[in-house]
Amino acid sequence: MPSDAILTDAPLDVLILGAGISGIGAGHYLRTEHPSKSFAILESRPRPGGTWDLFKYPGIRSDSDLNTFGYEFKPWLDPQAIADAPRIVDYLHEAISEDRLDEKIVYNRRAVGMDWSEPDQLWNVTVRRTDSDGDDDAFTVQARWVFAGTGYYNYDEGFTPEFPGRERFTGRIVHPQHWPEDLDYRGKRVVVIGSGATGVTLVPSMADDAAHVTMLQRTPTYVIPVPREDVISDAMKKVLGERRGYALSRKKNILQQKALYNFCQKYPRPARAIIRGINKAFLPRDFDVDTHFNPPYNPWDQRLCVVPNGDLFKAIKKGSASIETGRIATFTETGILLEDGRELSADIIVTATGLNLQLFGGMEITVDGEPVNFADTTAYRGMMLSGLPNFAMAIGYTNSSWTLKVGLLCEYFCRVLSYQDANGYTSVRAVEPEGLEKRPLLDFGAGYVKRALDRLPKQGTVSPWTMTMAVASDVKQLRNGEIVDEFLDYRKAPATAVV
CATH class of the missing domain: 3.50.50.60 (FAD/NAD(P)-binding domain)
Structure with a gap:
């Protein structure tokens, strides 16, 4: 099990938040598409699995079939298609083992805040221990990218x-x-x-x-x-x-x-x-x-x-x-x-x-010290938020299997990393066009969504600012989508930046 040293020895290329189905998936894609990049997975609980390890009520199971809820890269071979949580957790443990992610996951650590430093081209992420009652155990992790695989529920308190x-x-x-x-x-x-x-x-x-x-x-x-x-x-x-x-x-x-x-x-x-x-x-x-x-x-x-x-x-x-x-x-x-x-x-x-909706585990995010109000941001290709440099989020489908979209998001994310490396760029942010017509991020009638609409980012009404809920649309927008367009602002590090 890795120690905090993996987090603090040097700036990480990517810090993944959450060792649930999204974070484990992101770890796989980094292992296979960018094997030379340094990354770590931060997990606030003592075990991986996210939702599937947290909930213990009788009968807990998927409500999507595991042939689509499973990863594209790892076949689901259990006979249960609507599977119970223990089988899903076993599957996730297998994925961790096969990609050697156990050497990348740091447990009982929660990101509570992060600030982007434009001069340094780095995220400074404040991390606290979750297995200690101390108030003085916070430390800082530096990362070039943050990938938020935290889902959108408040895992500490239901509704x-x-x-x-x-x-x-x-x-x-x-x-x-x-x-x-x-x-x-x-x-x-x-x-x-x-x-x-x-x-x-x-x-x-x-x-x-x-x-x-x-x-x-x-x-x-x-x-x-x-x-x-x-x-x-x-x-x-x-x-x-x-x-x-x-x-x-x-x-x-x-x-x-x-x-x-x-x-x-x-x-x-x-x-x-x-x-x-x-x-x-x-x-x-x-x-x-x-x-x-x-x-x-x-x-x-x-x-x-x-x-x-x-x-x-x-x-x-x-x-x-x-x-x-x-x-x-x-x-x-x-x-x-x-x-x-x-x-x-x-x-x-x-x-x-029901559950309470909470983005990014409740983290406070600032850019050069200025607080980010998520309600003022707009989702770009369902993966980035306008104005946030080197920040990716994983939000799956509400009308289909969550993981179908997460895989496509990870593919796009890895293509952006490759473009940055090939051209010497150290950061990229989505820039919202003036006059963009907007609508709610999750156009869905569930109670947990309605209760949180005033705190959520928005989406646009035209691509690439839409939060699509269809695999075919996201194959166009993510798997085959442009990684250079008029809305992406790629930047190179100033001479004084850490590279």
């Missing part, structure tokens, strides 16, 4: 609304982001508040052991069953070999995802009718589908929730789980009272009410 009467409840209240190791729900009545990806995962996972699990939702969600195993992709790998079969299965699943998304966006009424028909076929004959599975928005205005092998529907049909739709009036001593007078009894309440 929980203010529930009236919360203090009256005599049972236990937990948030999935901080699942207690000692929580015993066997034989207990459980109410899960929320019907997003976490809620639809928790309910069937807890139903076999709990006395009963109720999913309480204020607004219904689109839920569709998918096979946990992708037998066609598995057959491709067996017949064509692991790498060729994996590549072909990725293309197949990318096209499937694109077709589903486009159909839902173009034909929302038929899409709604089809999803309703599927739900009705999986649920008990007398189930009130139009109350509990009839969202007020169109399909894919928010992300569809998938349930492997229809496990949520099976739990409802079995009677071990149920759904209630309504608004909370107050918590009571023994459960939750709804505004319509119904009361849900509970021994345990799980607030699967």
